[in-house]
Amino acid sequence: MPEIKVTPLGAGQDVGRSCILVSIGGKNIMLDCGMHMGYNDDRRFPDFSYITQNGRLTDFLDCVIISHFHLDHCGALPYMSEMVGYDGPIYMTHPTKAICPILLEDFRKITVDKKGETNFFTSQMIKDCMKKVIPLNLHQTVQVDDELEIKAYYAGHVLGAAMVHIKVGSESVVYTGDYNMTPDRHLGAAWIDKCRPDILISESTYATTIRDSKRCRERDFLKKVHESIERGGKVLIPVFALGRAQELCILLETFWERMNLKAPIYFSTGLTEKANHYYKLFITWTNQKIRKTFVQRNMFEFKHIKVIMPGYCVQGTIGHKILNGQRKLEMEGRATLDVKLQVEYMSFSAHADAKGIMQLIRMAEPRNMLLVHGEAVKMEFLKGKIEQEFSIDCYMPANGETTTVTTNPSVPVDISLNLLKREMALGGPLPDPKKPRTMHGTLIMKENSLKLVSSEQALKELGLNEHQLRFTCHVQLQDPHSDADTLHRIYTHLKSVLKGYTIQHLPDGTVIVESIVIKVSSSAEDSNTKVLLLSWSYQDEDLGSFLSSLLKKGLPSGIC
Ligand SMILES: [Zn+2]
Structure with a gap:
């Protein structure tokens, strides 16, 4: 029986360094190539030796597909292609291709220039890596080679994020990357065809969360911000420069207008400027125009600060420590800082929650489900729910662990008219094409296509003699x-x-x-x-x- 194999090199029962190997119909595909925000050692990048112990990456992989520009999905790409060595095709959408190198360069600067780390990729390597990238359009089937085809679908989440349908013959896999099933203020919701893949590989960051309505969360957020300001306090919102920043800016902007508030909103410059540029450039990917009425000056002098963590904080990060109530922070071997602020966690993350994941399963109707990009305990819970509700198997392999799913691919076959006529004579009118029916004949392969004919016709077409057994x-x-x-x-x-x-x-x-x-x-x-x-x-x-x-x-x- 043909098989599809899925092996996470990263993001197996974990959030961070997403990198999933898929073997389907004799093709090997790497899905995402991310880094882990929580580590500074070897564990920062996926373990490529899983492949390289047996040979070169280029010989093994047929292509690499990057779902979106977040570093936990693309941060290891120049390391993989330029330092480990990979010369094959890399696919990503146009916005991802535009924004990805900026984030990689920013990441490199912090790691090498600020922290002084060595054995890291250079600016030139980022450029060389990006030369290997082939941009993808949404809903356009791309033929990687004669047999392997891929198609990107809108995933919401961040600008340019895509889910990808990978197909070889009649076998297929869908990889979601990160996605959002509810529309944002600035992006739409994820959508996919009823493509019935053999395996749907889904992120499961919020596997156990069913979020209340977005409106409630937004009201809650604005109320807390407003209260702090009324008290004469200041609010610091640490937010990823791309995506959530724009989302919260639109929210605050409209609130400020409605409430006629005078307190200034400051926005740190740098990446955000570049980000806004790309949001304008790829406006067709967004929901609504991003307004640009923010003061572009950095004036962070705080007395009384309220921090709102607006996203998922991976274990090991400062965000995670603060959220867990740590009151003292050691800053990378430098001074120890006291946390003198009130901390609130609010989820504005653009990931699908449990309801959204179930919704996507209903949309795509997969034969099997595989969870990545989540915590084991939460995955376990969702796995139970999925198996119960959809009666399909759900897998959650750890890093380096392979899940094998046997498939039952159907092969299209032409049937000769003579054979059909004979079948009609024997069994009455032709059967319902939707119902399976057994037919006897000789299967011959000619010019790469299969034909079912009577044995006499097969002898004639192939010029063979008949022997009787x-x-x-x-x-x-x-x-x-x-x-x-x-x-x-x-x-x-x-x-x-x-x-x-x-x-x-x-x-x-x-x-x-x-x-x-x-x-x-x-x-x-x-x-x-x-x-x-x-x-x-x-x-x-x-x-x-x-x-x-x-x-x-x-x-x-x-x-x-
Ligand atoms: Zn993401």
Whole structure:
């Protein structure tokens, strides 16, 4: 049976360094190539030695597909392509291709220039890596080679984020990357065809969360911000420069207008400026125009600060420590800082919640489900729910662990008109094409296509001679008569037992039932012992073995 194998090199029962290997129909695809925000050591990048211990990445992989520009999905890309070594195609959408190198460069600057780390990719490597990228359009089928095709779908989440449908023959896999099933203020909701993939690989960041309505969360957020300002306080919102920043800006902007508030909103410059540029450039990917009425000056002098964490904080990050109530922070070997602020966690993350994941399953109707990009305990819970509600298997492999799913691919076959006519003559009108029906014929492969024809036609088309295969067996019988009489008694017996069969007694001393030939001779030692020779063609295998066992029982007395 054909199989599809899925092995996470990262994001297996974890959030961070998404990197999933898929083997389908003899093709190997790497889905995402991210880094882990929570580590500074080897664990920062996926473990590519899983592949390289057996050879080069380029020889093994048919392509790499990047779902979106978040670093936990693309942060290891230049390391993989330029340092480990990969020269094959890399696919991502146009916005991802535009924004990805900016974030990679920013990441490199922080790691190398600020923290002084070595053994890291250079600016030139980022450029060289991006040269290998082939941009994808939404809903456009791209032929990677003769057999492997990929198609991108809108995933919401961040600008340019895509889900991808990977197909080889009739086998297919969908990888969601990160997605959002409810529209944002600035992006739409994820959508996919009812493509019935063999496996749907889904993120599961919020596997156990069912978020209340967005409106409530927004009202809650604005209320907290407003209260702090009324008290004369200040609000610091640490937010990823791309995506959530724009989302919250639109929210605050409209609120400020409505409430006629005068307190200034400051926005840190740098990445955000570039980000806003791309949001304008790829405006067709967004929901609504991003307004640009923010003061572009950095004036962060705080007395009384309220921090709102607006996203998911991976274990090991400062955000995660603050959220867990840590009051002292060690800053990368430098000074220890006291946390003198009030902290609130509010989810504005653009990930699908449990309800959204179930909604996507209903949309795509996969045969199997595989969860990545989530915590094991939460995955376990969602896995149970999915298996119960959809009666499909749900897998959650850890990093380096392979999930194998056997598939039942269907192969299209042309059927000759003659064979169909014969089938009609035998079985009445042609069957309902939606219902399976067994047909007999000879399968021939010609010019890369399969055809089912009658055996006579197959012989003719292939220029072959027909040979007949016959089975023979000897049956001993006690019958004190002449050979000719015994044969006649067999003929009479079979005529009474087998109704509806053509039975002939031929003058050459044989009895014939369909293709089965029966001959009689006497044993050399004892003329009362008869030896029956039965032979039949393979089509009459059932009848032949039935007759041999029938005759072994002997002939009833009283027949002549
Ligand atoms: Zn993401």
